[in-house]
Amino acid sequence: MPVNLPPPNPVELYPIDGIKLGVAEAGIRKLHRKDLTVILFDEGVSVAGVFTQNRFCAAPVQVCREHLASAGPVRALLINTGNANAGTGAEGLARARQSCTAVATALGVAPSQVLPFSTGVIMEPLPIDRIEAGLPAALADLRPDNWLRAAQAIMTTDTVAKACGVQIMLGGKRVSVTGISKGAGMIRPNMATMLGFLATDACISPGLMQTLARELAEGSFNRVTVDGDTSTNDSLVVVATNKAGHAPIDSLDSADGRALKSAMLEVSRRLAQAIVRDGEGATKFIAVQVEGGRTTDECRRVAYAIAHSPLVKTAFFASDPNLGRILAAVGYAGIDDLDQTTIDLYLDDVLVAVRGGRNPAYREEDGQRVMKQSEITVRVVLGRGKAQDTVWTCDLSHDYVTINADYRS
Amino acid sequence: MPVNLPPPNPVELYPIDGIKLGVAEAGIRKLHRKDLTVILFDEGVSVAGVFTQNRFCAAPVQVCREHLASAGPVRALLINTGNANAGTGAEGLARARQSCTAVATALGVAPSQVLPFSTGVIMEPLPIDRIEAGLPAALADLRPDNWLRAAQAIMTTDTVAKACGVQIMLGGKRVSVTGISKGAGMIRPNMATMLGFLATDACISPGLMQTLARELAEGSFNRVTVDGDTSTNDSLVVVATNKAGHAPIDSLDSADGRALKSAMLEVSRRLAQAIVRDGEGATKFIAVQVEGGRTTDECRRVAYAIAHSPLVKTAFFASDPNLGRILAAVGYAGIDDLDQTTIDLYLDDVLVAVRGGRNPAYREEDGQRVMKQSEITVRVVLGRGKAQDTVWTCDLSHDYVTINADYRS
Numbered sequence: 001m002p003v004n005l006p007p008p009n010p011v012e013l014y015p016i017d018g019i020k021l022g023v024a025e026a027g028i029r030k031l032h033r034k035d036l037t038v039i040l041f042d043e044g045v046s047v048a049g050v051f052t053q054n055r056f057c058a059a060p061v062q063v064c065r066e067h068l069a070s071a072g073p074v075r076a077l078l079i080n081t082g083n084a085n086a087g088t089g090a091e092g093l094a095r096a097r098q099s100c101t102a103v104a105t106a107l108g109v110a111p112s113q114v115l116p117f118s119t120g121v122i123m124e125p126l127p128i129d130r131i132e133a134g135l136p137a138a139l140a141d142l143r144p145d146n147w148l149r150a151a152q153a154i155m156t157t158d159t160v161a162k163a164c165g166v167q168i169m170l171g172g173k174r175v176s177v178t179g180i181s182k183g184a185g186m187i188r189p190n191m192a193t194m195l196g197f198l199a200t201d202a203c204i205s206p207g208l209m210q211t212l213a214r215e216l217a218e219g220s221f222n223r224v225t226v227d228g229d230t231s232t233n234d235s236l237v238v239v240a241t242n243k244a245g246h247a248p249i250d251s252l253d254s255a256d257g258r259a260l261k262s263a264m265l266e267v268s269r270r271l272a273q274a275i276v277r278d279g280e281g282a283t284k285f286i287a288v289q290v291e292g293g294r295t296t297d298e299c300r301r302v303a304y305a306i307a308h309s310p311l312v313k314t315a316f317f318a319s320d321p322n323l324g325r326i327l328a329a330v331g332y333a334g335i336d337d338l339d340q341t342t343i344d345l346y347l348d349d350v351l352v353a354v355r356g357g358r359n360p361a362y363r364e365e366d367g368q369r370v371m372k373q374s375e376i377t378v379r380v381v382l383g384r385g386k387a388q389d390t391v392w393t394c395d396l397s398h399d400y401v402t403i404n405a406d407y408r409s
Numbered sequence: 410m411p412v413n414l415p416p417p418n419p420v421e422l423y424p425i426d427g428i429k430l431g432v433a434e435a436g437i438r439k440l441h442r443k444d445l446t447v448i449l450f451d452e453g454v455s456v457a458g459v460f461t462q463n464r465f466c467a468a469p470v471q472v473c474r475e476h477l478a479s480a481g482p483v484r485a486l487l488i489n490t491g492n493a494n495a496g497t498g499a500e501g502l503a504r505a506r507q508s509c510t511a512v513a514t515a516l517g518v519a520p521s522q523v524l525p526f527s528t529g530v531i532m533e534p535l536p537i538d539r540i541e542a543g544l545p546a547a548l549a550d551l552r553p554d555n556w557l558r559a560a561q562a563i564m565t566t567d568t569v570a571k572a573c574g575v576q577i578m579l580g581g582k583r584v585s586v587t588g589i590s591k592g593a594g595m596i597r598p599n600m601a602t603m604l605g606f607l608a609t610d611a612c613i614s615p616g617l618m619q620t621l622a623r624e625l626a627e628g629s630f631n632r633v634t635v636d637g638d639t640s641t642n643d644s645l646v647v648v649a650t651n652k653a654g655h656a657p658i659d660s661l662d663s664a665d666g667r668a669l670k671s672a673m674l675e676v677s678r679r680l681a682q683a684i685v686r687d688g689e690g691a692t693k694f695i696a697v698q699v700e701g702g703r704t705t706d707e708c709r710r711v712a713y714a715i716a717h718s719p720l721v722k723t724a725f726f727a728s729d730p731n732l733g734r735i736l737a738a739v740g741y742a743g744i745d746d747l748d749q750t751t752i753d754l755y756l757d758d759v760l761v762a763v764r765g766g767r768n769p770a771y772r773e774e775d776g777q778r779v780m781k782q783s784e785i786t787v788r789v790v791l792g793r794g795k796a797q798d799t800v801w802t803c804d805l806s807h808d809y810v811t812i813n814a815d816y817r818s
Contacts, residue, residue: 055747056740056765087736089750089766122733123767186720186737227719229734230741310636310719310805311595311813318814324531325638327496328595331465332639338464341498356465357498358532396719398810404720405727 001159003285003374003394005277008148008163014176015144016199018042018241022141023153026134028127029082029120034153036131038103038138039077039197045241047074048209049115050217052234058086059096059126060116061233067100070112077237078103079117079195080131081156081182086232087123095126102132106139119156119182119195119233151180154195157403158184162274168263170256171246175202177263181271185280185404187226188308196221196271199239202260203248212252212261213238220268224392226279227400228308238264276392281399284316287377287392294385298335302380303391305333313396316376321367323352330380342383348376410568412694412783412803414686417557417572423585424553425608427451427650431550432562435543437536438491438529443562445540447512447547448486448606454650456483457618458524459626461643467495468505468535469525470642476509479521486646487512488526488604489540490565490591495641496532504535511541515548528565528591528604528642560589563604566812567593571683577672579665580655584611586672590680594689594813596635597717605630605680608648611669612657621661621670622647629677633801635688636809637717647673685801690808693725696786696801703794707744711789712800714742722805725785730776732761739789751792757785 019041026036041047049068051061067074078099085092100114107114118126141149151163165178179198198216217236242248249257277285288306293299306312309329315322326345331338340356347370351359370376428450435445450456458477460470476483487508494501509523516523527535550558560572574587588607607625626645651657658666686694697715702708715721718738724731735754740747749765756779760768779785 054737054740055742055744056736056749056752084733087733087749087762087766089764091766121731122737123762124733125767186734188741229718229720229737232733232737232740309638310809311638314810314813317810320814322530324493324496324533324641325595327465328463328531328638328641331463331641332597333464335464340465340496343465353496353532355498357496357501358534396810398807400719401723401726401805401807401810404723405729 002278003282005160005274008151008161010148012165013147013163014165014167014178016176016178016241017201017243018045019199019239020142020144021146021150022138022143023146023149024134024137024141026130028080028130034149035081036134036138037079037150037153038142039150040142041075041239042241045073045239046204046206046209047237047239048213049235049237050213052231054230054232056087056232058084058118058233059088059092060085060118061235062093063096063100064115064235067112067115072110072113074115075109075113076103076107077115077117079154081154082120083118083124083126084120084122084233085118085126088125092126095128098128099131102135106135115237117195117235122232147178147180154180154182156182157280158182158278160278162271164267164270166263166266168259170202170244170259173244173246175200175244175246175260177267179267179271181275183275184278185226186229186231187224187275187279188228188230196236198264198268199241200264201241201244203242203244203246204240205248205250208249208252209238209240215261216264216268219265220272223390224272224276225304225307226276226394273392276394279394280403281397282394283397284395285375286316286394287390289377289379289388289390290382291379291388292382292385293387296387296389299387299389300391302330302333303389305329306378307391307393310396316371316395317397319368319371321364321371323347323367326378327353344381344383346379411687412691414569414683417560417570419557421574422556422572423574423576423587425585425587425650426610426652427454428608428648429551429553430555430559431547431552432555432558433543433546433550435539437489437539443558444490445543445547446488446559446562447551448559449551450484450648451650454482454648455613455615455618456646456648457622458644458646459622461640463639463641465496465641467493467527467642468497468501469494469527470644471502472505472509473524473644476521476524481519481522483524484518484522485512485516486524486526488563490563491529492527492533492535493529493531493642494527494535497534501535504537507537508540511544515544524646526604526644531641556587556589563589563591565591566689567591567687569687571680573676573679575672575675577668579611579653579668582653582655584609584653584655584669586676588676588680590684592684593687594635595638595640596633596684596688597637597639605645607673607677608650609669609673610650610653612651612653612655613649614657614659617658617661618647618649624670625673625677628674629681632799633681633685634713634716635685635803682801685803688803689812690806691803692806693804694784695725695803696799698786698788698797698799699791700788700797701791701794702796705796705798708796708798709800711739711742711744711791712798714738715787716800716802719805725780725804726806728777728780730773730780732756732776735787736762753790753792755788
C-alpha cells in the first residue's frame with residue numbers, strides 16, 4: 001500500500017500542445033499488460049535529459065546520450081518495461097539502436113531523433129522482435145490526452161501510476177506542466193530517477209533546457225531514496241513545446257523563468273516523492289531534514305546516511321523510537337571533524353537529543369506518538385554552520401524483502 | 410539460524426597465561442542473563458586497541474582512547490551488554506568513568522588502567538548502580554578457563570557465542586592465541602567490530618602492538634558487513650601477555666613475527682566471519698572477491714557496494730540469480746572512469762557476464778545451482794589492474810526486518 005498516494009487526478013493531467021502519447025501491449029515480459037509507450041513531439045520542441053551516473057549504465061541510456069548530443073532535434077521517445085536492456089553488452093546497444101530505427105522509419109525521421117528508454121530486469125536480452133511487432137499499435141494509439149495511460153504503461157513494481165501537473169500564467173498566457181514517472185525499487189537516483197518525463201508548453205530558449213533539467217533533477221529526483229541502489233537506467237527527460245504563446249523565457253532568473261521553474265519543480269518533486277510513497281514495501285514517508293551544516297553537501301551526506309540505514313528504516317517500520325540509530329548514522333556519514341556535542345535531534349516537533357545526548361525532558365511516549373504516524377520529519381541540527389538539505393525516503397518492511405525476493409517470478 | 414557456524418569448540422579455547430575472566434548477571438537490561446564481564450591482566454601485559462571511526466562514538470570508546478593514551482599499563486577490561494552508553498552526552502562519559510573507578514578500587518589499581526566497553530541499546534542512560542552491584546560476582550568468578558562464558562556474556566542479538574583459538578610453536582615454545590567477539594547487527598566495522606578481544610601469551614615488543622592490532626583489524630573485522638551500519642561502539646582489543654618464554658618478537662616481518670601474525674589473523678578472521686555467519690537473519694555466507702582493480706581501495710569499494718546492496722542481498726536470500734543487480738552495484742561503486750566493457754562476473758565457478766554483457770554460454774540453471782548454496786563466492790574481475798580485495802557478508806531476509814523491528818521489545 002503506497003503511503004498517502006492517491007491515484008493521479010485526471011483533471012491535473014493537462015495535455016501539452018505539441019505532444020501525443022500512445023501505448024500498447026507488446027508482451028515484452030508478460031502478456032496482457034501495457035509495456036510499450038511512444039511519446040511523439042511536434043517540430044520545434046526542445047528536449048533535455050539527465051541520466052544515471054551508474055557506470056554500468058544501460059544500453060538505452062548510452063544511446064540517449066549519443067542522440068541528444070547529435071544535431072537533429074528529438075521527435076520521439078520509445079519506452080519499454082519488462083526489460084532494462086542493461087548488462088547486455090554490444091548486442092544490447094545494437095538492439096537499442098534497432099528500436100530507434102523502427103520508430104524513425106514509421107515516423108519518417110532519422111533514428112538519432114528517437115530516444116529509447118527501458119526498465120525491468122537487468123542482463124536479459126531485449127526482445128526487439130516483440131517491440132517491433134507492438135509498435136504499430138502504440139503509434140495508432142497516439143493522442144494528446146494519453147498521459148494517464150502512459151504513466152500506467154511505464155510501471156514495473158509500482159503499485160500506483162505516477163502523474164501530475166500544474167498550470168500557471170506567464171505573460172497573460174496559460175502555461176501547463178505535466179509529468180509522469182515510475183519507480184519503486186533500485187531507487188537512489190544520481191542525476192535522475194528510473195524514468196521521469198516532464199513536459200510544458202512554455203516557451204524557453206533551447207540553451208536553457210539542459211540547465212533546467214539538471215536543476216529540476218537536483219531538487220527532486222536526486223533527493224529521494226528507497227533502497228540506496230542507483231539504477232542502471234535512471235533517466236529524466238524535460239520537454240518544452242514552445243506553444244503557449246508568451247514571450248520566450250531567456251533566463252531562468254527572470255520573473256517568468258523563476259515562475260516556470262517553480263511550477264516544474266513542484267511537479268518534479270511530487271513525482272519524485274510519489275516514487276518514495278510507492279517505495280517497495282513502504283508503510284511510511286519520511287523527510288530527513290539536516291540543518292546547521294557547513295555545506296549543503298555535508299547536510300546531504302548526513303541525510304542520506306540516515307535515509308539508507310537499514311536499522312533506522314526497520315525502526316520506522318516498527319514504530320519503535322529506537323532513535324539512537326539515527327545518531328549512529330549521523331556519526332558514520334563521513335564528516336571527519338564532526339563534534340557530537342553540538343548535535344540536536346528532533347522527530348517532528350519532539351526534541352529527542354540535545355548536544356549529542358538524550359534530552360532530559362524527552363519522554364518515550366512522545367517519540368512513539370510521532371513514530372506511529374505515516375508521515376514523519378526527522379530533523380538533525382548539526383550546529384556547525386548555516387547550510388541545510390532534505391532527502392525523502394521510506395521505511396524498510398517485510399514487504400520490501402518479499403517483493404525483491406520474488407521480483408522475477 | 411547462523412550459516413555453518415557451530416558453537417565454539419572448547420578444546421580450542423586455550424587459557425592464556427596472565428589472563429583471567431569472570432562474568433556475572435547484573436540485570437542491566439534483562440534479568441537472568443550474563444551481561445557483565447571482567448577480564449583481568451597480570452602485570453607486564455601489553456594491550457592495544459582500535460576503535461570505531463563513527464563520530465558519534467560511545468562514551469566507553471572515548472574513555473578507552475583516553476586510558477590507552479595515558480601512561481599506566483592496562484590491567485582490566487569491563488564489558489557490559491544491554492546498554493551501549495552511546496548518545497548519552499556528558500552524563501554517559503561520567504558513568505563510563507565511574508564504572509572504571511569501581512573496578513579499579515576493587516583491584517587496587519588506577520581507574521586509567523581499566524578499559525570500559527558497552528554494547529546494546531543506544532541513547533539510554535547506563536545503569537551504573539547495577540554494574541557496581543554486579544561487579545563483586547564477576548570478580549569472584551575470575552578464572553583462566555572462562556573464555557566460553559565470557560563469549561556468551563558479551564552476546565546481544567547474537568544467536569551463537571563466538572570464540573576460537575589456535576596454537577603455534579615459536580622458538581620451541583608453544584604459543585596460544587584465543588579470541589572472542591560479538592555482533593550480529595549494526596555491522597560495518599570501520600577499524601574494528603562491535604566487540605572483539607584477542608589474546609596471546611606470545612612475547613612481543615610493546616611498540617609493535619598498535620601496528621599489530623591495526624593490521625589484524627584491516628584483514629578481518631574491517632572486511633565484513635551485515636547491514637552497512639557502522640556502530641558507535643566498535644572495539645577490537647589485542648593483548649599479549651609475554652609469558653610463553655620464547656625470544657621476544659621485535660619485528661612483525663621476522664619469521665616469528667610473521668608466524669604469530671598469521672595465527673592471530675586466522676583467529677581474527679574466523680571471529681569476524683562468525684559475526685557475518687550469525688548476521689541478523691542471515692541464511693547465506695557470501696564472499697565478495699573483486700580482482701583486476703587499479704588499487705586495493707577501489708576493489709574494496711566495489712566489494713562493499715555489492716555487499717551493501719539490499720537488492721543483491723534479497724536476491725541471495727531468494728536464491729534468485731537476478732545477477733544484473735550485482736552489475737548495477739559495480740556501476741555505482743564510485744569508480745568514475747570504470748569501463749563496463751572490461752568487466753567479468755563469476756558466481757563460484759560459473760561465468761555469468763563477460764565484458765559487461767551476459768555470457769552467451771551462461772545458463773540460468775547454473776546460476777540457480779550456486780545461488781541455492783549456503784556459501785557463495787561472487788567474483789568480479791574489473792580488468793583494469795592487478796589489485797584485489799575481499800569482503801564477507803550475508804543475505805537480507807525477512808528475519809533481519811523482524812529482528813530489528815522488535816529489538817528493544
